[in-house]
Amino acid sequence: MGENISVTKIKHLEKFMQNIPLNIFFKDTECKYIYASEICKNLNKHGDDWTIYGKTDLEIQPFPELGRQYYEEDKKLIQNGGSLCYTSVFPMEDKDYYYEIKKQAVADDNGNIIGIVGTVTDVTELMTMRNKMEEYYMTDPLTGLYNRKYLEAWKKVEAPIYPISFISCDCNELKHINDTYGHEYGDQLLCFVGELFRTYLPKNCCAIREGGGEFLIICNDTSEVKAKEIVDNLVNKAKHLYVKGHKLSIAYGMVTMNEENYDFNEAHRIADCIMYEAKRAMKKLQNQS
Incomplete structure (x- = not known):
């Protein structure tokens, strides 16, 4: 029992x-x-x-x-x-x-x-839901690219795959279009940039809007030669994009680092310097034409 x-x-x-x-x-x-x-x-x-x-x-x-x-x-x-x-x-x-x-x-x-x-x-x-909220929090609503919050998070947990290349970008005509035609058309130009980067950047690259018309592209496992090919392709694809008769013009500056010399802040600074030099050269050439 x-x-x-x-x-x-x-x-x-x-x-x-x-x-x-x-x-x-x-x-x-x-x-x-x-x-x-x-x-x-x-x-x-x-x-x-x-x-x-x-x-x-x-x-x-x-x-x-x-x-x-x-x-x-x-x-x-x-x-x-x-x-x-x-x-x-x-x-x-x-x-x-x-x-x-x-x-x-x-x-x-x-x-x-x-x-x-x-x-x-x-x-x-x-x-x-949490992933969607984080994506929304770290995404620029105008261009659909990552924003500065994403960049700050990336810097905290970065795990570079060397060689790593950084490409600084700046829209040459943004201020002129904003002042002449209004911010509606300036926003249209920025949307074109977002679409350009989302469509033609390789999967190992991410584009970040840092503010205004300035962007940073981070490319893991990308040599200097490959980074130049990426920039050349972006320049070529942008040739047919116009806003109010102004061709989409972007100044680029790139730098590539390996494990032994990697420093994000230094890479960002160098890429910015090269980009601003390119921007001045493009403006000078435009004034001469």
């Missing part, structure tokens, strides 16, 4: 666990799953007969890098104790899914670690 009650209680406990409003998992000291709620069990689909139980993340994760990360974390928890909390992104076909993962080592009454308990929370909606 007592044994039947014990079995019943165990079955009831399993039902409680299945219906708890939380995605939860347990692992043993070999980092193998001994219990998992539905979201965990559904991470890998191998048919109705497949089970997550008795397997590690190395075996069940559809993304091998995540599987290795989770497994190594589990081994450290089993060895050293403690807890972890972080957000993982799962790049699925339709969109990216974000899950907050919390896990903690569990010890018995003698302090011996007997396994891991963890929870998985879907935070996709929250992270998507």
